[in-house]
Amino acid sequence: MKTIRIFLLLTVVLAMSSFSVDIxxxxxxxxxxxxxxxxxxxxxxxxxxxxxxxxxxxxYLVIFTCNTCPYxxxxxxxIIALDKKYKKKGVPVIxxxxxxxxxxxxxxxxxxxxxxxxxxxxFPYLLDEGQEIYPKYGATRTPHVFLLExxxxxxxxxxxxxxxxxxxxxxxxxTRYVEDAVDxxxxxxxxxxxxxxxxxxxxx
Amino acid sequence: MKLHITCAFFVILISCKTDGSKKAEIAEAGETVxxxxxxxxxxxxxxxxxxxxxxxxxxFLHRQDGKTYVVNFWAxxxxxxxxxxxxxxxxxxxxxDKGVEVVLVSLDLHxxxxxxxxxxxxxxxxxxxxxxxxxxKQNDWIPQVNEAWSGAIPATLMYNKTNRMFYxxxxxxxxxxxxxxxxIDTK
Numbered sequence: 447m448k449t450i451r452i453f454l455l456l457t458v459v460l461a462m463s464s465f466s467v468d469i470x471x472x473x474x475x476x477x478x479x480x481x482x483x484x485x486x487x488x489x490x491x492x493x494x495x496x497x498x499x500x501x502x503x504x505x506y507l508v509i510f511t512c513n514t515c516p517y518x519x520x521x522x523x524x525i526i527a528l529d530k531k532y533k534k535k536g537v538p539v540i541x542x543x544x545x546x547x548x549x550x551x552x553x554x555x556x557x558x559x560x561x562x563x564x565x566x567x568x569f570p571y572l573l574d575e576g577q578e579i580y581p582k583y584g585a586t587r588t589p590h591v592f593l594l595e596x597x598x599x600x601x602x603x604x605x606x607x608x609x610x611x612x613x614x615x616x617x618x619x620x621t622r623y624v625e626d627a628v629d630x631x632x633x634x635x636x637x638x639x640x641x642x643x644x645x646x647x648x649x650x
Numbered sequence: 651m652k653l654h655i656t657c658a659f660f661v662i663l664i665s666c667k668t669d670g671s672k673k674a675e676i677a678e679a680g681e682t683v684x685x686x687x688x689x690x691x692x693x694x695x696x697x698x699x700x701x702x703x704x705x706x707x708x709x710f711l712h713r714q715d716g717k718t719y720v721v722n723f724w725a726x727x728x729x730x731x732x733x734x735x736x737x738x739x740x741x742x743x744x745x746x747d748k749g750v751e752v753v754l755v756s757l758d759l760h761x762x763x764x765x766x767x768x769x770x771x772x773x774x775x776x777x778x779x780x781x782x783x784x785x786x787k788q789n790d791w792i793p794q795v796n797e798a799w800s801g802a803i804p805a806t807l808m809y810n811k812t813n814r815m816f817y818x819x820x821x822x823x824x825x826x827x828x829x830x831x832x833x834i835d836t837k
Contacts, residue, residue, distance in 0.1 A: 520759070587800060608789060615786070623789075646803075648803060
């Protein structure tokens with residue numbers, strides 16, 4: 447009986463302490479090497495888009511971004527540049543807005559259409575309706591990039607993180623994480639930096 | 651068998667504790683964080699906010715003066731962050747006599763401090779200390795705040811000499827108070 451009591455006490459203490467110590471916040475979602483699920487989401491042009499639609503793709507830059515986040519806005523032009531550079535090499539950008547329009551009204555489908563037109567997005571900009579896709583990927587913020595490589599077994603996650611190392615000033619960028627990763631992937635070389643962290647707006 | 655399980659729990663328990671206070675021990679063991687001055691200050695009348703790069707900011711993560719620090723990472727553009735600021739203000743007021751100090755670390759974008767941050771702090775009459783962390787090398791410093799942090803805000807670090815906790819989520823006043831109590835009580 448006494449043992450059970452100690453056991454119970456310890457369980458309680460353990461439960462409390464496991465909350466009080468650092469909880470890995472990113473323990474869900476994909477890791478490097480995982481196979482990413484395809485999706486079927488509505489684009490700003492009203493058509494449904496899936497990764498499987500891109501028959502000739504060698505990979506994908508799945509980027510979770512939105513209308514409202516200043517960091518996402520700071521990277522919009524760089525996302526367009528990425529699509530321009532890599533679509534022709536078989537790695538198109540697929541942008542997904544993971545925010546719930548109910549919680550973030552300016553991230554509504556209509557507002558996405560306006561933003562896409564204003565900025566002249568050359569890539570699909572999809573709404574994660576029902577917010578089912580971003581938790582599977584493990585996206586936590588916007589912008590959050592997932593580089594996938596199309597392989598026989600499926601779409602393998604090769605890079606997760608930020609676009610580059612300076613959101614403030616593109617001219618001061620020292621490491622272009624995404625470009626380095628895509629170049630290495632296409633060249634059949636090892637990707638040197640596979641995950642990076644950045645401040646971003648938490649997904650609402 | 652029961653004894654074995656109990657032991658196992660003890661081991662886990664101890665290893666958790668060690669993990670949680672590792673940094674504090676390192677600091678006590680002699681590794682001192684240099685106190686660097688802010689790289690600039692932004693002012694609006696009598697309101698002055700210091701702006702730090704990460705090297706200068708690091709001192710706020712490792713203060714060893716017996717107080718408990720609640721360090722909240724926020725920004726004026728982050729709605730859930732703004733929503734929970736009143737809880738941090740209240741916590742700072744209600745626990746001031748228990749040696750608790752709240753530090754609000756703004757991650758507002760460079761170039762918006764005068765237009766956005768200063769008017770916001772003035773309008774909301776924020777009583778807690780507000781500083782700015784302005785360092786674009788985020789991939790280098792985010793893991794130094796906490797290994798598990800993805801970089802999403804709001805995020806909150808609580809620490810004293812013996813314990814550290816980190817939360818990458820929105821918190822209610824109740825969450826804050828419970829977390830703070832747990833941190834102070836488990837010495």
